[in-house]
Amino acid sequence: MLEVRGLQVVINSDLQVVRKVDLSVPKGTIHGLIGESGCGKTMTGMAILGLLPKGAGLQAGTFTFEGTDLLSGAATLRGRRIALVSQDPAAALNPVLRVGRQMDDVLRTHSNVAKPARRAQAAALLAATGLPDPDRVLNAYPHQLSGGMQQRVVIAQALATGADFLIADEPTTALDVTVGAQVLALLRRLVAQRGLTILMITHDMDVVAEVCDRASVLYAGITVEEGPTEALLRAPRHPYTKALLAALPDARPKGQRLAALEGAIPPPRQIIQGCAFAPRCPMAMPVCATPPPRRTEGERFWLCHLEARDA
Amino acid sequence: MLEVRDLVVRYRRGFLSAPGLAAVNSVSLTLPLGHTLGIVGESGSGKSSLLRAILRLVPVTSGAIRLNGQDFLSLKGPSLRVARHGIGVVAQNPFLSLSPRLTIAEILAEPMQAAGLAVNHRARAASLLAQCGLPAEFLTRRARELSGGQAQRVAIARALTLSPSLLVLDEPTSALDVSVQAQILNLLQDLKQDLGLSMLFVTHNLKVVAHISDSLLVMQRGEVVESGPTDQVMQAPTKAYTQELMGFGRHALRP
Ligand SMILES: Nc1ncnc2c1ncn2[C@@H]1O[C@H](COP(=O)(O)OP(=O)(O)OP(=O)(O)O)[C@@H](O)[C@H]1O
Numbered sequence: 001m002l003e004v005r006g007l008q009v010v011i012n013s014d015l016q017v018v019r020k021v022d023l024s025v026p027k028g029t030i031h032g033l034i035g036e037s038g039c040g041k042t043m044t045g046m047a048i049l050g051l052l053p054k055g056a057g058l059q060a061g062t063f064t065f066e067g068t069d070l071l072s073g074a075a076t077l078r079g080r081r082i083a084l085v086s087q088d089p090a091a092a093l094n095p096v097l098r099v100g101r102q103m104d105d106v107l108r109t110h111s112n113v114a115k116p117a118r119r120a121q122a123a124a125l126l127a128a129t130g131l132p133d134p135d136r137v138l139n140a141y142p143h144q145l146s147g148g149m150q151q152r153v154v155i156a157q158a159l160a161t162g163a164d165f166l167i168a169d170e171p172t173t174a175l176d177v178t179v180g181a182q183v184l185a186l187l188r189r190l191v192a193q194r195g196l197t198i199l200m201i202t203h204d205m206d207v208v209a210e211v212c213d214r215a216s217v218l219y220a221g222i223t224v225e226e227g228p229t230e231a232l233l234r235a236p237r238h239p240y241t242k243a244l245l246a247a248l249p250d251a252r253p254k255g256q257r258l259a260a261l262e263g264a265i266p267p268p269r270q271i272i273q274g275c276a277f278a279p280r281c282p283m284a285m286p287v288c289a290t291p292p293p294r295r296t297e298g299e300r301f302w303l304c305h306l307e308a309r310d311a
Numbered sequence: 312m313l314e315v316r317d318l319v320v321r322y323r324r325g326f327l328s329a330p331g332l333a334a335v336n337s338v339s340l341t342l343p344l345g346h347t348l349g350i351v352g353e354s355g356s357g358k359s360s361l362l363r364a365i366l367r368l369v370p371v372t373s374g375a376i377r378l379n380g381q382d383f384l385s386l387k388g389p390s391l392r393v394a395r396h397g398i399g400v401v402a403q404n405p406f407l408s409l410s411p412r413l414t415i416a417e418i419l420a421e422p423m424q425a426a427g428l429a430v431n432h433r434a435r436a437a438s439l440l441a442q443c444g445l446p447a448e449f450l451t452r453r454a455r456e457l458s459g460g461q462a463q464r465v466a467i468a469r470a471l472t473l474s475p476s477l478l479v480l481d482e483p484t485s486a487l488d489v490s491v492q493a494q495i496l497n498l499l500q501d502l503k504q505d506l507g508l509s510m511l512f513v514t515h516n517l518k519v520v521a522h523i524s525d526s527l528l529v530m531q532r533g534e535v536v537e538s539g540p541t542d543q544v545m546q547a548p549t550k551a552y553t554q555e556l557m558g559f560g561r562h563a564l565r566p
Pocket residue numbers: 322323324325326327328329334352353354355356357358359360361
């Protein structure tokens with residue numbers, strides 16, 4: 001279980017890249033992190049991984065993983081149990097080393113199994129990601145594999161670290177729809193079979209609909225809404241979530257104009273007093289110049305001045 | 312009006328292409344004036360090769376292409392250059408397709424200079440920007456200072472500089488957020504209405520293409536596996552592949 005309350009990341013003491021992120025991800029589930037480009041999704045992931053850039057300062061009310069306080073600098077633990085699957089599998093792999101050597105490097109640093117057994121372990125992990133003919137893949141260089149195969153190798157590497165929590169940052173954006181769907185199905189299967197937990201960072205609502213149990217919506221580094229996927233997508237409460245869903249091309253009949261959300265997120269340098277979304281919100285009221293209250297309903301919450309029945 | 316008949320593109324000694332397989336294998340399509348044709352298919356299915364063949368950027372092995380009644384494949388030299396002005400191109404990544412250090416005014420003037428267009432370049436650039444929803448202040452900005460959506464508007468404005476009748480778009484919204492994607496799709500809809508443009512719209516995303524297209528063409532391994540009016544293809548897809556593309560993202564929302 002990952003528990004985050006009031007996470008703040010400030011770079012060079014004036015760039016508020018994460019302002020107030022709340023997250024709770026139960027073991028064995030997939031949690032979506034949604035929002036426009038630049039809203040702080042990747043930085044939130046990096047904070048959890050302990051991989052923030054130099055000059056970054058981190059603060060949080062609660063920041064625990066499986067009961068361990070991530071603020072207390074337990075970096076080795078993080079390196080061992082939380083792994084990253086990024087958008088660009090080609091960049092995540094070393095182009096001049098065979099897959100077998102790269103898998104072995106990971107296994108060697110994360111376990112004390114002897115070399116011949118490691119080869120079998122590597123093959124088994126590749127097979128677990130649905131790669132046919134693991135031995136051939138072990139002997140291949142990354143460029144000899146398709147994007148979908150490379151992403152499976154990256155996932156196998158993440159498993160090889162012994163991690164049971166994956167941060168998947170746009171894992172299918174660089175892949176074809178059909179190949180991406182296969183990789184998502186694989187992640188779903190790993191959650192069911194190995195009890196893996198996944199934080200799925202994406203700006204694609206279809207990915208959320210397809211695999212996430214719950215999801216959070218980030219705006220300008222703030223969690224503005226969180227809830228079970230179906231409730232969130234079918235009956236969004238926060239005006240920003242509504243606007244994102246209304247902008248989807250299948251939200252309107254063919255040929256009609258889409259409900260485009262104009263404007264942009266406030267830059268990280270900007271000080272935010274009231275509701276961060278107010279300048280773009282179609283429902284904004286004078287009171288929105290003050291911080292919005294947290295509203296709850298069953299298993300969901302959102303931050304907005306509107307009463308639930310008006311939202 | 313664009314007409315493609317039995318088009319075959321076979322790359323010579325293609326390192327990437329499967330041996331013996333043509334990148335585009337006997338593809339035919341008709342695009343009436345003012346219509347939008349969406350082309351979907353997985354990576355390597357031949358979408359970009361088809362577009363490149365229509366732009367005469369790769370050699371065509373066999374087949375015919377007629378653009379506004381002209382036999383496009385027989386054109387050479389200056390007459391090919393003039394005919395190419397009739398086609399505007401918008402690529403997937405606006406940041407790669409726009410020189411980062413040039414000002415927007417320079418980027419938009421480039422094709423006008425190359426074509427020897429006898430108009431006030433700056434004034435035309437400003438009116439193209441306005442048509443694409445950007446104020447004239449942007450003329451002095453540089454491409455690297457733009458957001459993804461602004462850069463894609465500039466790329467569309469540049470594609471329109473020589474008043475084409477056909478706009479060819481290769482994944483024009485895949486690099487953009489849904490909010491910005493909706494703005495660009497609305498812009499394309501407006502341009503289609505105001506200028507009577509024909510469009511060839513290539514994408515992986517069937518939902519995007521279904522929203523904007525009058526008809527659809529689904530490609531797999533260089534061949535057209537399904538085609539027809541958008542509503543027909545969307546409501547009664549005959550191929551498993553088309554159904555797979557359409558079903559994606561509906562899991563949680565399935566009744
Ligand atoms: N310049 C080239 N030389 C040799 N083969 C090529 C060349 N360009 C493309 N191919 C091959 O032709 C086939 C079709 O490629 P094409 O780029 O048209 O696919 P696409 O449908 O546009 O894919 P994507 O969705 O990835 O853009 C592929 O097998 C590809 O490897």
